[in-house]
Amino acid sequence: MREAVLAVSPAAARIVRPRVMQWLTWLFFGGALLFAAIAALAGDVFFYRLATEALIFGGLSLAVDVLLGRTGLLPLGHALFFGLGAYVSGLVLKHWAPSLPLALAVVFVAALVTGVVAGIIAIRAKGVYFALISFGLAQVVSKVVFNTRELGASDGIIGIPVLTLGAGPLALDLGHAPTLFMVTLAFVGALYAVTAWLMDTPLGRLLSAVKANEHRVPFLGFDPWRVKLGGFTYSAIAAALSGALYPVLRGFVSPELLFFQVSVNAIINVIVGGTGTLIGALYGSVLLTGLKSVVGSFTAHHLIVIGLVFMASVVFFPRGLIGYAAPVLQRWLDYRAAQRSAR
Amino acid sequence: MTEFLNWLQFVLSPQMINGLSIGVAVILMALGLTIIFGLLDVINMAHGEFYALGAYVAVALLGLGLPFWWALALVPLAMLLVGYATERLLIQRVFDSKDRHTLTLLLTLGFGIVLEDVLKIFFGANPLRVETPVAGATEVVGLFFPNYRLFLMLFGGALIAAVWLIVFRTRLGAIVRAAAFDRHMAGSLGVPVARVYALTFAFGVALAGLSGVLLAPIYSVFPTMGRDFVLMAFSVVIVGGMGSIKGAVIAGLLLTQIQSISSLYISPVWSDPLLFGIMVLVLMWRPQGLFGRLGHA
Numbered sequence: 001m002r003e004a005v006l007a008v009s010p011a012a013a014r015i016v017r018p019r020v021m022q023w024l025t026w027l028f029f030g031g032a033l034l035f036a037a038i039a040a041l042a043g044d045v046f047f048y049r050l051a052t053e054a055l056i057f058g059g060l061s062l063a064v065d066v067l068l069g070r071t072g073l074l075p076l077g078h079a080l081f082f083g084l085g086a087y088v089s090g091l092v093l094k095h096w097a098p099s100l101p102l103a104l105a106v107v108f109v110a111a112l113v114t115g116v117v118a119g120i121i122a123i124r125a126k127g128v129y130f131a132l133i134s135f136g137l138a139q140v141v142s143k144v145v146f147n148t149r150e151l152g153a154s155d156g157i158i159g160i161p162v163l164t165l166g167a168g169p170l171a172l173d174l175g176h177a178p179t180l181f182m183v184t185l186a187f188v189g190a191l192y193a194v195t196a197w198l199m200d201t202p203l204g205r206l207l208s209a210v211k212a213n214e215h216r217v218p219f220l221g222f223d224p225w226r227v228k229l230g231g232f233t234y235s236a237i238a239a240a241l242s243g244a245l246y247p248v249l250r251g252f253v254s255p256e257l258l259f260f261q262v263s264v265n266a267i268i269n270v271i272v273g274g275t276g277t278l279i280g281a282l283y284g285s286v287l288l289t290g291l292k293s294v295v296g297s298f299t300a301h302h303l304i305v306i307g308l309v310f311m312a313s314v315v316f317f318p319r320g321l322i323g324y325a326a327p328v329l330q331r332w333l334d335y336r337a338a339q340r341s342a343r
Numbered sequence: 344m345t346e347f348l349n350w351l352q353f354v355l356s357p358q359m360i361n362g363l364s365i366g367v368a369v370i371l372m373a374l375g376l377t378i379i380f381g382l383l384d385v386i387n388m389a390h391g392e393f394y395a396l397g398a399y400v401a402v403a404l405l406g407l408g409l410p411f412w413w414a415l416a417l418v419p420l421a422m423l424l425v426g427y428a429t430e431r432l433l434i435q436r437v438f439d440s441k442d443r444h445t446l447t448l449l450l451t452l453g454f455g456i457v458l459e460d461v462l463k464i465f466f467g468a469n470p471l472r473v474e475t476p477v478a479g480a481t482e483v484v485g486l487f488f489p490n491y492r493l494f495l496m497l498f499g500g501a502l503i504a505a506v507w508l509i510v511f512r513t514r515l516g517a518i519v520r521a522a523a524f525d526r527h528m529a530g531s532l533g534v535p536v537a538r539v540y541a542l543t544f545a546f547g548v549a550l551a552g553l554s555g556v557l558l559a560p561i562y563s564v565f566p567t568m569g570r571d572f573v574l575m576a577f578s579v580v581i582v583g584g585m586g587s588i589k590g591a592v593i594a595g596l597l598l599t600q601i602q603s604i605s606s607l608y609i610s611p612v613w614s615d616p617l618l619f620g621i622m623v624l625v626l627m628w629r630p631q632g633l634f635g636r637l638g639h640a
Contacts, residue, residue: 074445121623125630128386128444129585132577133626139574140619147612260570264452271449301464307456314449315436 020330024322025192025279032185040178048177050293051286052249055181055188058285059242060262061269062188062195062278063235068267069276070199071231072211073123074131076263077138081236083258084114085243087145090157090253098161100174100248107244108237115236116229123228126214135260142258156254160247174248184245188282191238196278198234207231268310274320283321354607357486362603363596364492364561367499370595371554372576374506374588375547381586381636382523382543385434385447389455390551390576391569392462397422397552398559398568399462402471411476411560418556419549426548429454430541438540462566470563495557502553503592510588519543523586523636575599578618582625584632594633 032051039047060082067073088110089103096102118137125133145151152158162175165183174180198204206227209217217224247253256262265288273284288306295302317324372394379387387393400421401414409417433454437446477494480487510516521529522539530536555569562568579598583590601621602614609617625633 074448125626128448129581129626129630131445131448132386132581133623136574136578136581136619136622140616143612143615147610264456267449268453301460303460304457304464307453307460311433311450311453311457314446314453315433318437318440318442318446 020326020333021277021279023329023333024283024326025196028279028282029185029189036178036181036185039181045177048181049249050289052177052181052184054286054289055184055282056242056245056249057265057269057289058282059188059191059245060239061266061273061281061285062192063238063242064263064266065270065276065278065281066195066199066207066231066235066238068270069278070204070211071207071228072214073228073232074128074267075235076131076135076260076267078134078235078239078266079258079260079262080118080134080138080141081111081115081239082243082246082262082266083142083145083253083255084111085240086246086253086257087151087157088240089244090160090247093160093163093247094157098163100163100165104241104244107240111237111240112233114240115233118236119229119232123225123232135263138258138263139260142255142260145258146255151255152253154255156252156257157247158252160251160253162251163248180249184249187245188242191241192278192282195234195238199278203227203230268306268313270320271318272310272313272320274322274324274326275318277320277322277326280320280322287321352485355604357488358603358607359600360483360488360496361492362599364495364499365558365603366596366599367496367503368554368558369572369575369579369599370503370592371499371550371557372572373579373583373591373595374503375550375554376576377580377583377586377588377591378506378510378519378550379544379547380580381588382519383430383434383438383447383540384444385451385544386444387544387547388448388452389429389458390451390547391573392455392458393422393425393548393551394555394569394572395462395564395566396425396458397555398473398564399466399555400552401556401559402466402473402564405473411474415553415556419553422549422552423545425552426545427541429548430544434544435537435541459566466564466566468566470565472563473559475560491560495561499554499557506550507588507592574615575618578622581632582622584634584636586636587632587634590632590634 032055035051036048039051060078063081064075064078067075067078085107088107092103092106093099096106118134122130122133122137146154162173165172165174172179172183174183199207206217206222207230209220209222210224210227210231214224217227243257246257266285269284269288270281271284272288273282274280288309291309292302292306295305313320372390375393376387376390379385379390397418400418401411404414404417405411433450434447437443437450440446475489475491477490479490481490481493483493508516510519518529518534518539521532522534522536526536529539558572575598579595580591582598583592583594598618598621602618605614605617
């Protein structure tokens, strides 16, 4: 129980076998498909766009969870990479070619380079210093972008064309809300699958080792610096790729995407959803986006509600939604399995 | 030669003196942050909001017809209560968990979000102005400076000296340093550690509120006024060393001087990246900052 509290503790991790996580993953994506079907029947656009946004920010939250939940680093400035992805994607789509695969490829390269550079700066600092350095990095970049006329300054980039994915009879019109939702869902699903797979590779195990006790990792013959840099860079890329979808959804990029609020929202999603559970980040994003939309329709001061929910989560439910739901669900699955075998 | 002297007198020195008046307020903020971290290990992410709250309490008191000087005296007292309550009701809840660095950071972050929105509800999002309590200007080295800025420098400088004296030259300060060095040993020697923690947190919050009041007549008062300012204070604390009082003062003077002098040559937009670059370089060279931690040096 050395680390614990914020993440699923090692003891709980033994109870939460992969099965229940798989179950929760299917539940999430199945639920998303069900939502898509209902919304399609209702002929809705607003909720499609809201859900697409929740998925996009879910991708960012997933990236944050890789660092916060799996590596034990608290990134207070991941909006930097999200915004980078959005800006690079916006520029490519507007000035180069309106092609999503091209934008994603360019964003990937840009995020790789930026992630390595920012990572080298940030992971020199340990613990809370890391949090503050990443906070400062994002703050400075957001201020520079906000004041750079070439990047549209406070207006951002507007007039990003509506995209078509693919060609011929199979072409997908991304201006069509349900199509974009399905494409985003597939993208986030792929991102989740890659992330979950990566956490099972030696790199993922080493990230957990760094979180548990960084000083012991060298005794196993591994360099914690490289492990952390690897984790940081992956997280940066995941955040930037999620950000790359934002201009496709909204048709514009604004400097607000780089602001502290975006980083904080991602952290809130992760903590409320369940730190270190990966799928919890997606649940958290959907939950918080929904809450914001509902509360926001009553009052302009929805931040109070979000802040209080977050504080209550930190104090009373530090393991988050999935952190508590998974063991319960696992017990129920075990019970059902036992009943079935007894029959 | 005369040209150089003129430059010194009419270009450089006004920048330096303006920088000094801001620097004093930044140091007060940074002292609050660094004392709280040095003793409690808490990164107070709501520090910028406490700064804003201090300014707003002053606005409210002025609205009741009280003179500025009353506000200057009452705001720190009010902020002491706010800080004490925050420590007892929020920080203490997660203080004994093993992840207290992260948890207290997140908790104060959430509290800051709530506080900012509460300020918006009570006072609106529009900037408010506070009248300068000391009108007029005084001639210093052949140049005129607003009296209020000069007052700010003297008053703030005296406060910083007072904090220094309290921490390093009084029995109270010795207790705080002892608790920072070894909380269990201090506790077994009869120091009421829990109360010392709460009061220290309150003290740090009061310093933030005080710099909010002091800067209110210079800048306007708005709910997000603390954001940029707290970033500056964080840079100061990181460069000077988290938990170091000497570091906060020296780094505070250094960084604000660099900021105001560099703004002669580069656009102010770039002064933040410049300061941040310095911060990164310091961290590369000395990850723990320039000076040692409270109670450890």
